Amino acid sequence: MLGDIENMEKVSTELSSVKELFKELEAIISSSYDGMFIADEKGVVLRVNVAYERITGIRASEVLGKNLKDLVAAGYYDQSVTLLVIEKREIVTINQTVKNNNKILVTGNPIFDEKGDLFRVVTNVRDITELVSLQSQLLKTKEQTLKYKTELSHLRALHIGNKEIISRSPKMAQVIELATKIADVDSIVLINGESGTGKELIAKLIHKKGKGTSKPFIKINCAAIPEQLLESELFGYEGGAFTGARKEGKPGLFELAHNGTLFLDEIGDLPLLLQVKLLRAIQEKEFIRVGGTKTITFNARIIAATHRNIAKMVKEDVFREDLYYRLMVVPIYLSPLRERKEDVPLLIMHFIDKFNNRFGFNKKIIPQVIDKLVEYSWPGNVRELENIVERMMVTAPTEEITMNLVPETIMDKSFSPKRLTKLKDAVEETEKYLLSENFKEYGSWKKVAEILGIDRTTVFRKVVRYGLEKR
Template identity: 65%
Template sequence: MKVIDIMQKVAVVSLSDTIKYAIHVVNRDKDDIIPVINQEKVYIGCVTKDSLLEAVASGIPLHATLESCQITHLPSCLPEEDPAAIIDRIHETVVVNEQSHILGIVRPSALTTGYTSDLQAFERIYGMFDFAYNGILIIDEHEIIVFANRVVADIVGMAKNELIGRSVTDIIPNSLLPIVLKSGHAQYGQKIVINDIPVVANYSPLIEGGIVRNAISVFQELTSIEHLYNELNSVKQLFAELEAIINSSYDGIFITDGNGVVLRLNDAYERITGIKAKDVIGKSMRQLINEGVYDQSVTLHVMEKKQTITIPQTVKHTHKQILVTGNPVFDEEGNLSRILTNVRDITELNCLQSQLQKTKEQTLKYKAELNHLRSMQIKDTGIIYGSEIMDRVIQLAMKVAHVDTTVLITGESGTGKELIAKLIHEQSKGVNHSFIKINCAAIPEQLLESELFGYEGGAFTGAKKEGKPGLFEMAHNGTLFLDEVGEMPLLLQAKLLRAIQEKEIVRIGSTKPIEVNVKIIAATHRDLEKMVKDGTFREDLYYRLMVVPIQIPPLRERKEDIPLLTKYFVDKLNKRFHFQYRISPELVDKLIEHSWPGNVRELENVLERMMITSSEDELTTSLLPETMRRKVPCPKRGTKLKDAVIQTETYVLEETFKEYQSWPKVAEVLGVDRTTIFRKAGKYGLLK
């Protein structure tokens, strides 16, 4: 067997071809590797599907030439080389001629298939030799015994395994095998005595490539006519067994003579192709092609090339996909005497391979998209997103950052209002100026004023003697972020409005104004417009804060960001906890389906909980909280959006409470602060 026997044709591309064309070739031929040639048509390396996708993911345009891509330098070989020289390679090998022009490609699977078939064939042959009544003895070119069947072992009085590796003259001193090995000429009907047993022996050299590689001796005892009779029965039995073996083969077997006339085929061939033996035996392959039985014939290819050839075929009337391998058999004079064809049904294998390929392509596509989006977005803002709706939010934040005005950020809890506030600060004031944050809902009303505006020494009981500067003073020339501004008391709202308008504050217990240069960014999850109507929020402060409103959409309205956020959080938590978790595609799909009442914060908390409690290497849907694994009832068509949100939130809160029996735990699981959970539970009548 030579490299050319197992080589496959392959499409090639030039360095001057575009990435788009190369991707077209990959999709057309369903091949992961394409050899590349230069202007002189000389092989220089290969491009792979992965390298093409990585090039596109890195921002290289499709119309760019392959010179922009990574070229993988796979090894090459000549067509006449022995496949044994490349059997240990784990990658494909490009077959070139002496001018380095590409002839084809050899895949590791072809090497394995070729050698496995040869090995199995030898094992079957040697196994059948043991059934022969005659003694069969084979030596190599060094006169060492390489095979002896049971008859030989019985005659010489030794076990078969004891014979292998011994010199033939040590076992049978008068054997003519060494003479035949040296002369290369067969000898027949030679009578000799082995271990006091008279035998008649035939000797023949085994020639490969014009060189005598082995010599074989076949002999039988001459003790009685019964031996000859038994030999005939043995041959008949052997023939019957060979017939049974051929017909029991799961693969189809199809045999013609050297002229392509069909001699026989086995039962498996009829089963696979649906073609009956009576319809083709005795006919030539050219005749069968003319009659439309076959569209092409590997037998004719073997007759022309005098070598093993493999081709894929589709059986016309059954539409089955088969792999056909034709093997030439030569007689002693080197003439083509038989063509043995093996047929394998690969319909199911091709379906599985196609499904696997689609899965791999989809995975690579997701990976390329994730890497592309992350590289374009994260490096600029530090915020994980890829959706158009979030892109508009970011663009607005970037614009308002360069204007000295107040900003009001609205959105549900956990949507990332503080991240947007920090982005605005960094783009306007820079990292060298203070970013001061205060949560107006987390500080009691009596302390909030002193935290914001500071106080003089002795201003009230418990005040420090030296006094204390407020957050406005600490944020001078920087940014003051008022989170949950909707929770600020009405009396304090008036003082905040004056500080924003006059750009000065007065400490508690003092009458001296202090000038402050502070960029005000406020945030709330509440409906301030409704609070103004209800009289719980000052109208003048509302319009002062609403100079530039930024509404952050909930996670359920930008679900295309969920794969990006999931990848980011898992990477971050892997690094933090020294884990190495992977994300299953099914989990990503399930995360996308969830309504996420706790938004991004809930997503991060859920992933952290899964990673801490998991004992597997891959995060799957089985690790999700029970409330997320159950399907949330879908609101009926025609339901108003506000009512649909209420139905969904009620269901999620109620089901989560059933599982944990604790509202603080519900807040932790959903990634929402306790105040929000108790407020919503009370609103929906779930507090009992």
Template identity: 50%
Template sequence: MKVAEIMTKDPITLCKEDTIGKAAEIFHNERIDGAPVVDAENKLIGIFTKSHLMKAVKEGLENSIAVGKLMQTDVMKITEDRTLESAWKIKIGRLPVVDKDNGLVGILTRTDLVEAFYTQSQKVVGELTTILDSSHNGIIAIDVEGRIITFNSAAEEILGYKAEEVLGRQIADIIPNTGLINVLETGEEEFGEKINVGDVVALTNRSLIYKDGELRGSMAIFQDISELEKVSEELNTVKNLNKELDAIIESVSDGLYVTDGNADTIRINSAYEEITGIKSEEVLGRNMEELVEEGIFSEAVTFQVLEKEESVSVMHDIKTGKQVLSTGNPVFNEEGEIVRVVTTARDVEELNHLKQELEKTKELSEKYYSELEKLRSQQLEFDEIVIKSGKMERVFDLALQVGRVDSTVLITGESGVGKEIIARTIHKVSDRRDGSLIKVNCGAIPDNLLEAELFGYEEGAFTGAKSEGKMGMFELANDGTLFLDEIGELPLNLQVKLLRALQEKEIMRVGGTESIDINARIISATNQDLEQMTKEGKFREDLYYRLNVVPIYVPPLRERKEDITPLISHFLQEFNEKFEVNKTIASAAIEALENYDWMGNVRELENLIERLVVMTSEQMITLDCLPEHIKKKQQGNLDIEIFDIIPLKQGVSKVEEDLVKMALDKYGSTYKAAEVLGVSQPTVVRKKQKYGI
């Protein structure tokens, strides 16, 4: 912008013959501090100001004296084509503006400049606001004090707040999980992070704001990806279903041959390759008519299924010389058209053997399906919870019940039984679920640091302390849940402070002088006998009763063997996905794992399944793959009295039948019989059906 655009045109002027009295009158009437002096041709020859008037008064000069005798002839001036920025650098209140011939064309005041710059800044602010509000991404900025200074329209729409409601307020009070405060504190910018704000899932980038090399705040640009997350979840579901389908197809002992409605081959499994000797690369994508003409098949059951639109079984020869019994089944769409023909193939020479194997596979598939359905139903509510036994169902029922109140909970049980999962479950269903769940392992932190970790510390509390002090776990868990794991390891001196925190609902930082109010629910856990420890003076009795308001005992895995098979399925699927493999496990191996005592409980079982998935070279994990101490436990030492020689297989079946019948006769319940026999309840049901008991 140029001077000519904002100057005052046709300004009030004086000539050098005007008297100082006239000048004073003009200054008074027009309320100006000075005026340029021009000659007859309107050329600038000087400037006369109030300062000259005051000098005249001071020296006692007459009002009739001409202005020309007192005016300043060495005048600072500016041309009309100069920029406002250059004019601002001339520190004069009233600046004459002249043309190239020194003719007076206007007056530029500091007020004119301020108003022009203000107008420009308002225009820039308006344009910037328009740009920010035109963005589809939410934009939030805070100053170094954590106060919100920018909140655009997209942020209003995504987060459900109006800008006027939040501007100037602390970001931690409005949206505590933006991460902007952390960026300020660490100085590390973050990109591509996901955050949850209410029902919204947003992808955010967090940056620092600098001006003239000085940190002024931080900002976040975020995009609502809630719909994208839903699509991603659906894709993951489809992906998992495909993996399950692949696993099922490959685990079936029958050969499977799949064509579309035009008899083009689209899938065969490895069992079909093994039975027939035909490789997938020979037939995939090819039509059955072409394959029959080449002599790969003597006839195709697929064409008969397409013609009759029903299941058809045929006996036919293949190029390897084997005779195969094939059964084709049509798959219809909603319009009643055949879209797939699924053919199962069986080697006639091994039909009896396959029939027995099929029965076992069917039993195992039903078992897996039952367990998988159980896992799915549980996963709808808690992804990480896998239970089937009545004991654990009662534990989780209690956890869900106590989660709805705010009582203090003490979880006991051996190492590895899942005490932390119980704590997380209680937190998830409680009114504090939107708050943090802070875990402190009292046995993993040195005694000299544990107090500072729990209660925090003030500036200079001890050597090595942060200069700004630090919040403790109690403060971090405010409005949430504090989970004190291995509470039996807490030193006696800290037990006193913990008891006070529970009773008074307040804490004092290490080195502090003022109490801090807290509002955290306490859940503690231990694998020790706290009641015995109180008798031995190793644990305060008053603290024990304060913690043990609602006790929850988690039984060891050996007391809930019904959970072993679902846990095996869960961990097997988890590590198959993690290591991108497709391992399965034999029923004999599952029974051996069910019979093992698991002194390390669920954690030991999880570690073993991971080791088996990683170390087993074959796709099927068999009994031989298990560690020796588990196989020995499975084999056991039974004193059985033998009266005559019979085939070994027949003898084993007879002993098995007698044991199952005796257990059922004595206890009348498949669950109780399974418990005393050391197997799962589905195993007892299968044996009962097998022997017709």
């Protein structure tokens, strides 16, 4: 009898200890600032604390006694760390989205009994909604900074005054008048002209008179960028869109040109696949970044330019007809320099002043040289004239630019196909002569292609055909 009483007292003492331990554990769980979520080995919810309710917005009565599989199916959670712990039998940490769209960081810990069997999963919960928001803001800030830096580099290059368009010819006067007239509207402009005629200058003039120099003027040369990179340059890309892509992504030129002007130089070299995407962007005033899903709207004036005959390209099915007519809202044609010879003396004097200022010279040009330069046909147009004037100035041994400094290609007017020559042969002789003489002048087939206004592959094909590759 005495032994039974002693055993009862011992049990009672142990029970009191357990109760005290339970109260202590209860107080710890309840007072924890982090959320606590306890489930059994089958995924049935046994306990959640007050902090869990505060963080998630889910009341204990909504989940207690329910299996997590059912709660996930009901939309309470996008996934369950408890179920992952039961499956893997190890600590698991995941980002979880709960039904009110809060983002939480949850870590599930498996609890094993003395036999090694799983009997509880205790989950620690932290609210990371604010952290996710801050990360998103940081990414947006980095993207905005990159955008501003790119805009700034473009704006620094944007310096155009009326003095930069040097002309007195009626043809150029008409172009300038038209450019000024359409500057205040956002109609698409297509500028056509040979290489070196000043297409970019006209585009900048339209921008300056309309949008103003405080707005971005963004230029891209469609012929200078590889096809596989051109789409991401135009439309930008999301982080991880392809190998080597920036983690934060990159805004495209359409975004950078927002509220300004996007100048698409050498539009005739745009690949057919991109022509489709460009047409949609122009028509809808919206696009999607490479690797993205979000539609981005933009408001920018489109000015395109080319030295190619796009109407002919349309007939040859190498340029989309619908894009051609979309670009042809306001066409502007720039005459080659040989058709406005009255501009040559003005341009010569402009370049003389320009290089005198740049190099600290005080050089002058004699009238006979100007007359000779006026006679020349200038296949490379204003750009070629500028290069020739610079060459004569830097090589002149005295302060005077005389006839002996005029390049042989300009002095030699003797070439012409012989009479009675078949047209095909005359064309070949002329092509061979122009290729050969321009290579003598510039020493680069790439430069020859630029001067003659044709692409490099055409030049190289003709060089091989006429046996000029050894030069």
